[in-house]
Amino acid sequence: MEFPQPVSAKWIAELINAELNGDADLKASGINELHKVKTGDIVFVDHPKYYDNCLSSLASHIIINDKTVKKPEGKVLLYTAEPFEAYLKIVQHFRPFTAAAAMIDPSAVIGVNTIISPGVFIGKNVIIGDDCLIYPNTTISDYTQIGNRVVIQSGTVIGSDAFYYNTRKTEPTWYRKMQSCGQVIIEDDVEIGANCTIDRGVTDATRIGQGTKIDNLVHIGHDTEVGRNCLFAAQVGIAGATKIEDGVTLWGQVGVSKTLTIGQNATVLAQSGVPSSLKGGKTYFGYPAEEAGYKRRELVWVKRIPELWKKVFQEENK
Numbered sequence: 001m002e003f004p005q006p007v008s009a010k011w012i013a014e015l016i017n018a019e020l021n022g023d024a025d026l027k028a029s030g031i032n033e034l035h036k037v038k039t040g041d042i043v044f045v046d047h048p049k050y051y052d053n054c055l056s057s058l059a060s061h062i063i064i065n066d067k068t069v070k071k072p073e074g075k076v077l078l079y080t081a082e083p084f085e086a087y088l089k090i091v092q093h094f095r096p097f098t099a100a101a102a103m104i105d106p107s108a109v110i111g112v113n114t115i116i117s118p119g120v121f122i123g124k125n126v127i128i129g130d131d132c133l134i135y136p137n138t139t140i141s142d143y144t145q146i147g148n149r150v151v152i153q154s155g156t157v158i159g160s161d162a163f164y165y166n167t168r169k170t171e172p173t174w175y176r177k178m179q180s181c182g183q184v185i186i187e188d189d190v191e192i193g194a195n196c197t198i199d200r201g202v203t204d205a206t207r208i209g210q211g212t213k214i215d216n217l218v219h220i221g222h223d224t225e226v227g228r229n230c231l232f233a234a235q236v237g238i239a240g241a242t243k244i245e246d247g248v249t250l251w252g253q254v255g256v257s258k259t260l261t262i263g264q265n266a267t268v269l270a271q272s273g274v275p276s277s278l279k280g281g282k283t284y285f286g287y288p289a290e291e292a293g294y295k296r297r298e299l300v301w302v303k304r305i306p307e308l309w310k311k312v313f314q315e316e317n318k
Contacts, residue, residue: 001203002030003180009076011138012042015093016086020064022076029060029286031090031181035241035259036204036223042090046166063087071084084166084176091181095142098124107303111148123159129188138261141200147188153216155195157182162202162222164238178202180222187211193218193234202240221258233270 005142013020017207029040037043037059044063045054045147051069054062063083071077080086085184104156111130113265116122119137126140129148134140138152141159141263148219152158162182165175182201192198193216200206201223208220209228216234221239227246236250239258248262251270256262273287285292286299 001032001091001094003028006040012061012090013078014081016063016078016089018078018080018086019067020076020078021071026060026076030203031087032059032203033223034059036201042078044087046083084178088179090223091179095181117154135194141184143183143200144186145183146192147210148187149189150186151191153192153194153196156192157197158186158192159196159200162199164202164240182206182223184208187228190214195248196220199240215252227264248280 004014006029007260008024009020009022009026009028010024010267012028027040031042032038034054034057034281035044035068036212037057039058039060042061042063043057043059045051046065054071056074062079063078063085063086065081067079068078100121100123103120104116105124105126108122108126110116110128111132113130114128114132116134117136121139123140123142125142126144128146131148131152132146132150134152135154137154139157144159152170161180164178166178167175180200180202182204184198184200184206187210189211190208190247191212195216196214196218198206198208198220199222204223206220206222206224209230211229213227215234217222219237220226221242223241224238226244227248229247230244231249233250233252235253238244238256241259242256243266245262247265249267251268253271254268254274256274257271260274260277262274262278264265266278266280267283268274268289269283269285269292272285272289274289276288278284278289282291284290286295
């Protein structure tokens, strides 16, 4: 999330009641998760497992709960006992939740020749381009950006909250919601079917590339990047922070795990499961998804196992 304007480390420290170590005037331009962080950003870390990654990241400001950690050159450390609470306070300050006053928020910008059907909800600071068609009972949440000539079918939700939680199993409630302050960006000529859900980024953007076509009942998780001219059939599910490169085809009921990459022009056949990255230009099948030709031969041999065991048993009993 980008701030409306940069703020000083001193200002952030006062907001979250943190002890400051570093240049009090160093400007912060936004707040981000570790895998999306860039120079000028704030990031928070509350577990030693992730200290090194945060300290060596591009983040300029790091909210941390250990005063013994050495400050890297050129960065600011903000010490607080509860970094997660500090994150929430920053997000709530810059993007507080407010209840909708109308079905289409007055701040929304809607292009020429765009048709908004009855029952469509459009949230704050939404931008919709020209010649779009939004069917009835669609939800387009805050800060979503939609390009030109985009079609969204009935019942689809764009910009629902990320399925993302801070976990503490020492407390009665293990999972605490990490408030989403990101957005969804849909590029030109995208078509999205009925009853789909596309989660907003936790702090950055979930992006659907130009020309991509999405069937009904598809779910795309937070911070996922879908390339250009992809094709997703019904009931595809993609977890968070995944990268789908240009020209990828996912047929019906394909499940894709988090934080992996499917390479350009890959095809994954129906009902396959993708637990790890796949190279581009190939066709995959099964679980775990492997090259389709190999997987089919494997299934042939699996079917022959009873016959082979029978032959072994007969040989042993001659």
